[in-house]
Amino acid sequence: MAQRVQALATELVEAEGRKSDLRELVGLAAAVSAEVAHYVGAAVHDARSQGASWGQVAELAQVSEATARARWGPKALRRQMRRRARQAIAPAVLPAEATAVPGPLEHRRRLGAAISFLLRARGCAVQEVAQKASVSPSCVSRLLAGQRVPDWPVVFTIVTAADGRPEEFRLLWEWARGHRQPSRRSATAALGRFHGALLGLLWATGQASGRSTSSGTLSAVLSGELVPDWAMTHQIVLQLGGDPEQVRPLWEDVQYSFLLAHDFFPVQGTRDVRDLV
Known part of the structure; x- marks a missing residue:
């Protein structure tokens, strides 16, 4: 706050x-x-x-x-x-x-809030993370405040320095930088991006450290064991304070990849998926 x-x-x-x-x-x-x-x-x-x-x-x-x-x-x-x-x-x-498309400022704030909660959850100070990431403390502070969005390698290094998983923040960074959705990806990458977007939104609400306490379907979705239908995905994104229309292309990519895949769902779910860059 x-x-x-x-x-x-x-x-x-x-x-x-x-x-x-x-x-x-x-x-x-x-x-x-x-x-x-x-x-x-x-x-x-x-x-x-x-x-x-x-x-x-x-x-x-x-x-x-x-x-x-x-x-x-x-x-x-x-x-x-x-x-x-x-x-x-x-x-x-x-x-x-009547819904306005979230602007760059809102996306910058969401990314900053997510990384801020990561630092708090890991007990990391700004100075400590800046030193580990070889960037200035002001760079980290401005990122946390939503004032500036550095290039992805910088954000990747900051998140890694705070012992976070960069794939959970990648989509927040793309939205903050105004990147357009990529072309179709493999099933593994599509699942990883969809799940990473939900976890990024969860970090932005400050609840990621307690995600294991979620119950029922939401717990299964956040743990990577389930990809729900669009109606349920829409409600989950709203619950996490996100914009469903930004997440929908990611959900559609997952559905598209399922249609082309021999295996309908990876054995390991979306967990430990890392080919996002």
């Missing part, structure tokens, strides 16, 4: 530099304010988890203890986080005629 605040603040500064109209500036300022409020709630949750009393929270926040409990209690915080999640995926669930 702190990195999201940074990205929104950067966007606000850039809009001010462009002399954007008041509507855009007020909208961006409101987005910064809302994300700061979400961050404060999450920070209070962390402090409470570490043993802070409501009295201490109230004193630091300069509110009464009753106000602190009402504003950041478990139920209130769950409602707040659900509202934040709904707002994050709202553009993806509008009627088709």
Whole structure:
């Protein structure tokens, strides 16, 4: 959330530099304010988890203890986080005629969020990853903030330095760079790209480290054991905050490859598929 605040603040500064109209500036300022409020709630949750009393929270926040409990209690915080999640995926669930195609900024943010969660899940600091990847810390920071998308070898090296699987971030990088979908691929590559796209979206939601806890069909899809029909794939992509129309060509490639393949599904599923580059 702190990195999201940074990205929104950067966007606000850039809009001010462009002399954007008041509507855009007020909208961006409101987005910064809302994300700061979400961050404060999450920070209070962390402090409470570490043993802070409501009295201490109230004193630091300069509110009464009753106000602190009402504003950041478990139920209130769950409602707040659900509202934040709904707002994050709202553009993806509008009627088709009203849905805007995600722009480069949104894709840059999604890639940055995914790699940011990877670093957090692995306990890696920006300086540490930058040193391992032989890039500047500012390069990594700007990538995480959605301000810049380096060439794939750089992103590949950063993800590898954080002990991540680059194939799970490749499609996010392609979308962030505005690359067009490739021509038909082998069944193995098609499966790998489809599964990698879903896992990349999962990283962007901050849930990838807990993907093994998913249940039922979703667990089978995310583990690479199942490729569902399009209706279910559409719902899964929406659930992960992605754009179904971007994932559909990948799903279609899988279906096309199945029609031409002698074996309908690899024994190992889509797991450990690596021929993505």
